[in-house]
Amino acid sequence: MAGLQPIYHEEVTLKEELGKLLALQDIDLRIRKLDEEIATGQGSLDGIQSGIDGYLEEVEDLKERLEVVGKEKLDVETELEDETTRLKDRQTKLMNVQTNREYQSLLKEIEETKSANKRRAEEVERYLEIAEAMQAKIEMLGESAEEERANLLDQQKKVETMSQELEVQKTKISKERKGKIDGVSKGVYRRYEQLRERRNGMAIVGVTDGVCQGCYMNIPPQQYNELLRGDELHSCPSCQRMMFHKPASEEE
Numbered sequence: 001m002a003g004l005q006p007i008y009h010e011e012v013t014l015k016e017e018l019g020k021l022l023a024l025q026d027i028d029l030r031i032r033k034l035d036e037e038i039a040t041g042q043g044s045l046d047g048i049q050s051g052i053d054g055y056l057e058e059v060e061d062l063k064e065r066l067e068v069v070g071k072e073k074l075d076v077e078t079e080l081e082d083e084t085t086r087l088k089d090r091q092t093k094l095m096n097v098q099t100n101r102e103y104q105s106l107l108k109e110i111e112e113t114k115s116a117n118k119r120r121a122e123e124v125e126r127y128l129e130i131a132e133a134m135q136a137k138i139e140m141l142g143e144s145a146e147e148e149r150a151n152l153l154d155q156q157k158k159v160e161t162m163s164q165e166l167e168v169q170k171t172k173i174s175k176e177r178k179g180k181i182d183g184v185s186k187g188v189y190r191r192y193e194q195l196r197e198r199r200n201g202m203a204i205v206g207v208t209d210g211v212c213q214g215c216y217m218n219i220p221p222q223q224y225n226e227l228l229r230g231d232e233l234h235s236c237p238s239c240q241r242m243m244f245h246k247p248a249s250e251e252e
């Protein structure tokens, strides 16, 4: 679609049609804003929900790790029990040894087992501490999830009420919209809809001092002169938006 080519139409005067188009665009921008507000409300709910999901995932992860810690602790405890039994056996044996060499060797084994068992007992203690800390974290996360669930319920009610109000406004505005479409020729309306989708809701823009207010590019002088004459609908050669002349004084 060549932007330089003006769009001709005859049914209504250009000025009237421009007025309707601008009113239509204003309505569509308001609807768009309402949709955005509704989406923002929904987005905040999604944010809370994903926070809750995050807490629960962490809880699951911790529970799995806690299980591993429990198993490792049990292994060391079993080892400690076995070694304690063997230690008692050696101590009994110690009373019945015949030679000094045997006695010394057994004594050495006993001492080694004792210090190994001391390390094992300390390890069990460490596992207990780790498990306790994990358990505390799981509880804390569970509480946070609960709080956020209550918050979510609260927010859901608010968002629902707000969305309903916004929908009512939207319905009202949408009725106005129908009235405006009637004043715009079919071809122009189709073009408006295409541009609106591609150009972030702005299908028709003012041109001030030869500059398109949609893309801020200069309009070629000849086209600008034609635009000033105001008998054809022009499109911006850069952004393809429909244009109308907007004197600088109209801007605040």
Ligand SMILES: [Zn+2]
Binding pocket: 212, 213, 214, 215, 216, 217, 236, 237, 238, 239, 240, 241
């Ligand atoms: Zn432009």
